[in-house]
Amino acid sequence: MISVGIDVGSISAKAAMMKDGELIGSKVMLTGYNARNAGERIFLDLLAGLDVQRDAVGRIVATGYGRNSVEVADKAVTEITCHAAGAHFQDPAVRCVIDIGGQDSKVIAMDTTGRVTDFAMNDKCAAGTGRFLEVMARALEVDLDAFGEMSLQADQPAAISSLCTVFAESEVISLIARGERRENIIAGIHESIGSRVIAMANRVGITEPVMMTGGVAKNIGVVRALEKKSGKSIRVSANAQVNGAIGAALIAAGIA
Amino acid sequence: MNGSEKPPIDPEKEKRKIKSVKRMKDIMTHYYIDAKTADQTGKKVAWVTSGGPVEPLIAMDVIPVYPENHGAMIGAAKMGVDLCEKAEEMGYAGDLCSYARADIACATVNGGPIGGLPRPDMLVCCNNICGTVLKWYEVQARYFKVPLFILDTPFNHTEYTPEAHAYVRSQLDEYIVFLETHCKKTFDHDRLAEVGRLSMAGQRLWQQVLDTTVHRPAPMSAFDAFFHLALIVTLRGTRTVVDYYTELLDEMKTRVATGIAAVPGERYRLLWDNLPVWYRTRWLSDKFAAHSACLVADTYTSSWCGTLKYLDEKDFLGSMAQGYSRVYINIGTDQMADMVVDMVDKYSADGLVIHSNRSCKPYSLGQYDIQRIVQEKRGIPSLIIEADMTDSRSFSESQIDTRIDAFMEVLK
Numbered sequence: 001m002i003s004v005g006i007d008v009g010s011i012s013a014k015a016a017m018m019k020d021g022e023l024i025g026s027k028v029m030l031t032g033y034n035a036r037n038a039g040e041r042i043f044l045d046l047l048a049g050l051d052v053q054r055d056a057v058g059r060i061v062a063t064g065y066g067r068n069s070v071e072v073a074d075k076a077v078t079e080i081t082c083h084a085a086g087a088h089f090q091d092p093a094v095r096c097v098i099d100i101g102g103q104d105s106k107v108i109a110m111d112t113t114g115r116v117t118d119f120a121m122n123d124k125c126a127a128g129t130g131r132f133l134e135v136m137a138r139a140l141e142v143d144l145d146a147f148g149e150m151s152l153q154a155d156q157p158a159a160i161s162s163l164c165t166v167f168a169e170s171e172v173i174s175l176i177a178r179g180e181r182r183e184n185i186i187a188g189i190h191e192s193i194g195s196r197v198i199a200m201a202n203r204v205g206i207t208e209p210v211m212m213t214g215g216v217a218k219n220i221g222v223v224r225a226l227e228k229k230s231g232k233s234i235r236v237s238a239n240a241q242v243n244g245a246i247g248a249a250l251i252a253a254g255i256a
Numbered sequence: 257m258n259g260s261e262k263p264p265i266d267p268e269k270e271k272r273k274i275k276s277v278k279r280m281k282d283i284m285t286h287y288y289i290d291a292k293t294a295d296q297t298g299k300k301v302a303w304v305t306s307g308g309p310v311e312p313l314i315a316m317d318v319i320p321v322y323p324e325n326h327g328a329m330i331g332a333a334k335m336g337v338d339l340c341e342k343a344e345e346m347g348y349a350g351d352l353c354s355y356a357r358a359d360i361a362c363a364t365v366n367g368g369p370i371g372g373l374p375r376p377d378m379l380v381c382c383n384n385i386c387g388t389v390l391k392w393y394e395v396q397a398r399y400f401k402v403p404l405f406i407l408d409t410p411f412n413h414t415e416y417t418p419e420a421h422a423y424v425r426s427q428l429d430e431y432i433v434f435l436e437t438h439c440k441k442t443f444d445h446d447r448l449a450e451v452g453r454l455s456m457a458g459q460r461l462w463q464q465v466l467d468t469t470v471h472r473p474a475p476m477s478a479f480d481a482f483f484h485l486a487l488i489v490t491l492r493g494t495r496t497v498v499d500y501y502t503e504l505l506d507e508m509k510t511r512v513a514t515g516i517a518a519v520p521g522e523r524y525r526l527l528w529d530n531l532p533v534w535y536r537t538r539w540l541s542d543k544f545a546a547h548s549a550c551l552v553a554d555t556y557t558s559s560w561c562g563t564l565k566y567l568d569e570k571d572f573l574g575s576m577a578q579g580y581s582r583v584y585i586n587i588g589t590d591q592m593a594d595m596v597v598d599m600v601d602k603y604s605a606d607g608l609v610i611h612s613n614r615s616c617k618p619y620s621l622g623q624y625d626i627q628r629i630v631q632e633k634r635g636i637p638s639l640i641i642e643a644d645m646t647d648s649r650s651f652s653e654s655q656i657d658t659r660i661d662a663f664m665e666v667l668k
């Protein structure tokens with residue numbers, strides 16, 4: 001049976017297709033201005049890319065902040081449950097998921113069956129999210145994709161103490177003005193995200209193994225900072241960005 | 257045919273409506289009319305904090321008016337943001353409690369849903385709820401050029417000490433002198449004893465009303481309690497409260513007997529912590545109901561009957577010291593957590609919904625610890641909602657929507 005999961009996030013929309021318990025394909029695109037039809041568009045894209053007919057698809061589950069406006073979906077499930085399901089599928093040992101997406105970050109505690117036992121989400125603030133990194137990349141005139149590698153070249157991460165994105169940005173600008181190395185500033189930015197997310201994670205408790213999901217997991221610097229702050233090693237999901245969509249497809253198939 | 261045709265009446269929904277609501281609205285309307293026409297009837301008006309000692313005012317025939325109740329009305333009328341912004345223009349920080357901001361701004365423009373509160377003749381402030389009220393009432397005392405009485409109730413970190421008692425008790429005598437001075441008449445202690453009896457009777461009845469939700473399905477929800485609360489806050493110590501809650505209790509008992517549920521098909525029972533989100537009570541109530549979840553109890557509305565055990569009909573004035581000092585948010589986090597655990601047991605709650613309220617620091621501080629303690633002792637899941645009771649700029653619908661959905665997925 002073929003099932004599809006559609007994850008409409010604030011910045012990007014993701015879709016994944018599962019067949020008989022196997023991932024057969026996925027797709028990522030920008031959500032854009034019209035979040036309402038983003039779900040529909042990515043679904044059609046996914047079908048076309050994999051050359052699958054619409055009626056070959058069994059059930060569809062939508063997730064992400066736009067979950068309730070995906071008309072093709074049979075059901076909406078929150079990204080909390082979907083990320084847990086996706087992580088459990090990829091690595092059944094995982095007991096904690098740290099997901100950093102575009103507009104929020106969350107920490108999910110789960111039991112050995114992949115069921116969510118507790119979760120925490122960041123408050124209404126961009127700090128500790130993908131958006132925070134985007135703002136910083138612009139201030140530093142560095143391509144966001146280079147952030148991870150560059151931060152590993154730091155000799156002394158700069159201290160960035162502001163919790164607010166706007167204040168942190170001015171801190172970064174004054175560090176640039178003072179001639180601080182970019183690598184150190186970027187490492188400092190990652191550490192500030194690390195402290196914030198781990199403080200939140202400690203509220204639900206971090207049980208190993210920990211898996212990181214979401215687009216920001218591609219940034220090795222953030223992963224290292226999270227490890228440093230928590231003192232735990234973190235596995236990165238092989239399909240970090242589409243993990244939520246995979247979970248949704250699994251739920252659609254009745255596997256999770 | 258004209259365009260104003262009413263939608264068809266859903267008999268099921270009609271049946272679930274609480275009939276006493278109308279009477280309650282009438283009482284509140286009369287109360288505010290009395291208060292707003294006090295200058296014509298020669299009565300004095302005192303503004304008093306929500307946890308303040310109101311009974312001596314009633315005994316002196318002073319009309320008590322509550323800026324916090326007014327703040328709740330402003331919030332429910334979705335007028336909080338405008339007034340808060342006005343206060344910010346006046347120079348008050350956005351971090352200040354939104355009740356304080358709304359009230360301070362409202363006093364200067366007579367805004368809000370009822371065109372502002374009547375001008376006070378005196379102010380009575382008790383800091384058993386927070387420290388914010390001290391500065392807030394000082395501001396208003398300067399603005400209206402009226403006398404201010406402050407009842408200082410030390411925080412009960414672990415226990416209520418004899419020193420604290422003696423300190424608060426002596427201030428109650430000063431309070432009487434303050435009232436005699438500004439009302440220009442002698443205080444009638446017999447009258448206070450009678451008001452005290454009525455106050456305690458009202459509190460007892462309110463507790464009984466709240467306790468009807470022990471029943472499954474609950475005949476009312478915390479959202480209903482948020483509404484019916486206004487009387488025990490504003491008219492505590494009067495016969496009106498006793499009569500009204502007697503009637504409300506009867507209605508609740510009938511609902512229990514006939515199986516009328518606040519949330520049809522109630523499956524999950526939740527406990528709410530902190531003030532309501534006034535401008536979103538409807539949305540939240542529908543949201544939880546859509547998950548067959550009923551908020552069966554809360555730590556907020558029970559605060560107005562939570563210290564009954566310390567009150568004494570035979571020495572009401574003396575016992576007020578303890579009654580007013582040991583309210584829910586004037587005690588240590590451990591004691592608060594114990595009370596939450598007791599409520600979880602009493603109302604058979606399956607989960608805890610915690611409103612982390614940007615305005616109310618004393619209420620919101622310690623919530624993570626309470627969450628942890630309840631988790632350890634009872635193993636039930638909890639949800640934190642970040643918002644503000646009046647200032648809707650601190651409310652993010654999509655984030656809260658996701659959190660509630662995810663929380664309910666955990667519970668199911």
Ligand code: SF4
Binds near residue numbers: 388
């Ligand atoms: S800070 Fe809290 S207790 Fe104090 S006035 Fe505001 S809402 Fe009430």
